[in-house]
Amino acid sequence: MAAENPHTAERAKIAFFDVDETVIRFKSMFRFQEYYHSKTGILPGFLGAYRYRSFLRAMDRYLSDGKPREFINAQYYRGFQGRRRSTVRALARQWFRDMRNGGESIYIPAVVDIIRRHQADGARIVLVSGSFVELLEPIAEELGVSHILATRLETLRDRYTGNILPPQMIGDGKAIAVRALLAAEGVGAAESWAYGDHISDIAMLEEVDHPNIVSRDPHMVALATERHWGLVDPLPDQEEEYHA
Secondary structure, rough: OOOHHHHHHHOOEEEEEOOOOOOOOOOOHHHHHHHHHHOOOOOHHHHHHHHHHHHHHHHHHHHHOOEEEEEEEEHHHHHOOOEEHHHHHHHHHHHHHHHOOOOOOEEEEEEEEEEEHHHHOOEEEEEEEEEEEEEEEHHHHHOOOOOOEEEEEEEEEEEEEEEEEEOOOOHHHHHHHHHHHHHHHHOOOHEEEEEOOOHHHHHHHHHOOEEEEEOOOHHHHHHHOOOOOEEOOOOOOOOOOOOO
């Protein structure tokens, strides 16, 4: 058997990051939905706001009915049925440019600092999200991230069918995707880190030896303390916005 290359072994590190409210400050899917309605359809400037309010009412109803996040996530993408993938992807990039050009505060600087430290240490950064790949591409590009584990949507002749390709990137689906990538890359849990902000990220965090919670929520802080996990304050005093 050939001897292991020590330089290869040293580079074999992966750090997984949830995106919404972990790397960025907001829920990207909801923000983009508002933008999409403001740019498409009949009289987008007038009816777009109405369509977005109708969408929010449906989401609120699911929450009040106690529907799980997996169900709500699937219903969100049902609404993509018939949309052109090329149009959505172009609008996603325009949405991102408009935010950046408008000076919007997007990132959580404390987490971007962590990403930069991992990159300097030779770790591969992977974004893991229930948001969809096309929406996260410009964020990944700005951060210098080459791998995205996010929702992949079925398409037929450039139109979304409204179906999610497995695994669904919520809860256990994130863990399945992380586990598969670690196995494919031959990276062990000891050389892996993960960061998330929500209880739905726990399954993913349990796949690595270096889990970290990014939150001030008392329940999440207590969980990190109980399990001796890393804890990142997403809002340290006098933080400044990250600029690429």
